[in-house]
């Protein structure tokens with residue numbers, strides 16, 4: 001029963017740990033769970049047979065000698081960034097580095113990771129070894145390959161058993177941080193790039209022969225950056241630990257969250273796309289508009305957030321909102337309209353944040369920050385990319401999939417929440433507008449919206465304004481996604497009980513305060529599962545980009561690579577690879593959602 | 606005004622509040638749910654520091670009335686004046702009244718996603734615009750007053766019913782209300798927790814808070830109330846001191862009600 005004590009130690013709860021269900025020895029466990037009755041024995045055996053047949057077929061497909069896996073390996077760069085110019089590639093790496101730094105610092109600050117008992121780690125490795133042996137037996141390998149795989153399996157098993165032995169027992173059971181395991185695994189993978197002869201493959205359309213395939217390890221341009229990325233990740237994590245120890249926690253976390261929100265637009269427009277600003281236009285038009293809104297808006301908001309302003313403030317806010325809608329009736333610059341609507345939102349929320357001079361200053365600064373980001377985004381969208389890539393889109397492959405998905409989600413969340421609030425509000429105009437919008441968008445196929453935005457909208461745009469290539473499509477995605485999101489959020493909002501509304505009202509909160517502090521936090525928490533489902537959906541729906549002529553990862557795997565003369569008919573291989581990429585990311589999102597549910601559910605129960 | 610200072614619990618019946626200021630004035634208040642009339646010409650005046658217990662059978666309109674007083678329900682006829690502010694549909698009046706009237710619900714209605722401390726400080730910080738440090742110091746003092754200073758960092762779901770209801774009282778008190786409304790505050794509690802909540806309410810009454818309490822706890826009514834109002838069918842049937850009410854009620858319906866519950 002040493003298992004029992006080690007399990008209790010693993011629980012690692014302060015004070016007395018509750019007794020855990022005793023762990024059964026494998027044979028007894030199998031008897032109780034798999035062979036408890038004749039019927040369940042039959043089910044177990046039948047399921048195992050089916051699994052066996054399926055995995056044999058799959059392995060037979062993967063390891064069949066006629067498979068052209070070369071086509072996948074050779075076109076790795078195409079898959080991930082398409083024809084992004086080699087001499088500009090350092091931009092791709094630096095934006096990846098930025099994301100990695102943010103991730104590592106956040107992991108340190110939020111104390112990500114858990115401790116895994118060594119015995120469990122050992123057992124997992126042993127199970128992995130068993131799987132490897134199964135693979136070696138099932139796959140149609142030559143004798144020598146079978147022996148090689150079995151040897152690898154034996155090595156893994158030996159390591160696993162070694163770890164299990166050294167784990168210690170009872171009280172002094174040793175464990176290891178899951179982050180250490182992660183880093184060791186990654187380091188192993190990176191080291192394998194330097195040691196294992198994966199081969200050096202490249203496809204260069206402009207030369208003859210087009211395929212460069214040398215034996216040896218992968219190209220230096222692959223293994224060197226990845227090594228640097230790993231070092232950066234570790235270094236950033238250590239820096240994050242220092243930050244966690246030295247700096248006050250809450251401001252650090254807020255700063256990190258803001259950086260995460262800013263990262264997608266900054267990386268896309270500054271690092272990857274590098275817009276060529278028409279400085280004459282910026283100085284003559286964009287800056288004056290920004291300055292006017294900055295000054296006027298600040299004055300207005302600092303008046304609105306005075307506690308003594310009262311009812312007059314609400315009237316002014318509503319007037320601005322209506323004026324904002326009216327700007328769409330007359331021809332004028334889109335920036336002016338959007339800024340007006342943004343100001344209206346800030347004005348409506350102003351009474352909530354009213355208070356002393358410090359509160360008011362903070363609110364005005366918030367306005368300036370949001371206004372600045374929005375102005376810059378609009379200017380950036382309106383300027384062409386300086387990275388010239390054949391085909392017009394500045395990047396392609398999996399990068400564009402990720403980019404469109406992230407931008408869509410970041411932008412459609414606020415819009416979706418606003419729509420949900422409007423649809424549940426007591427104001428009939430808002431309710432009507434939101435309902436119409438949602439029902440209209442949900443009634444139209446996504447592909448129609450995308451075609452509309454990529455082809456029609458540029459024709460309707462006023463003179464002097466043109467949307468950047470991906471921007472038009474992203475707007476279509478955002479509108480579509482926001483409509484669905486709004487319905488998910490609305491479901492969450494409706495789950496907030498009447499008692500919660502009444503309690504908030506009874507302490508004198510305004511509707512805005514009630515919504516912000518009571519209804520939204522509870523409603524969004526309930527909506528986490530459908531919201532994550534939605535995120536996964538958006539991620540996968542980016543594959544529709546191919547239809548309007550964007551080279552996304554699916555299009556490359558399905559059309560581009562099988563069209564290369566050297567790799568005719570390699571569709572199956574590449575499709576399998578693409579689905580693995582999609583699956584890895586979607587599965588991570590699902591896992592993240594489970595962790596999020598666990599974390600946020602903590603206070604409730 | 607010396608009469609209005611707190612006295613012994615049983616002395617509640619003897620104190621003379623006739624000189625005190627009117628805190629709540631209801632004049633011919635009527636309310637309908639669709640065709641059904643839930644309140645019929647309810648008129649009553651509640652003085653400063655007075656403790657009024659509202660009794661009545663189920664469905665008699667007690668909750669409806671008490672909820673009209675902070676505008677959680679909207680009355681259709683008559684006038685309700687709270688601390689010299691008349692309740693109309695004007696949002697500003699409603700918010701002013703609500704920030705002066707604390708309410709405690711049968712189902713506690715604590716905010717489940719906030720800690721006990723945040724439950725108590727949220728409204729003072731955002732509605733009263735108090736600095737956070739000040740609000741937190743006051744919250745600590747209030748939690749001490751209701752007897753659960755050690756639970757400040759827990760979530761409501763981790764507390765017992767009695768503790769939750771005391772947090773709810775502290776949350777209402779944090780707004781420094783002039784009036785406290787209680788709608789059956791102990792009805793959802795197990796018997797052993799009722800006392801701890803009633804004790805808190807008793808001390809509150811002794812400290813001079815104006816209170817309006819809907820309850821089925823006759824012991825509390827006898828001991829703490831200055832006046833008892835008996836309702837049935839949306840009307841006030843009878844009112845008077847606990848002594849009058851329990852010992853020689855005049856109305857037949859009151860007698861019937863008392864015979865059923867005592």
Ligand SMILES: Nc1ncnc2c1ncn2[C@@H]1O[C@H](COP(=O)(O)OP(=O)(O)OP(=O)(O)O)[C@@H](O)[C@H]1O
Nearest residue numbers: 638639641643661662663664665666667668669670
């Ligand atoms: N939202 C509503 N819609 C329709 N009828 C309602 C509504 N709320 C209350 N009523 C009706 O109004 C009457 C008075 O209800 P109220 O809740 O005030 O009674 P009560 O005296 O508090 O009863 P209890 O002791 O059961 O809480 C009841 O007949 C009830 O059915």
Ligand SMILES: [Mg+2]
Nearest residue numbers: 667668669789
């Ligand atoms: Mg009731």
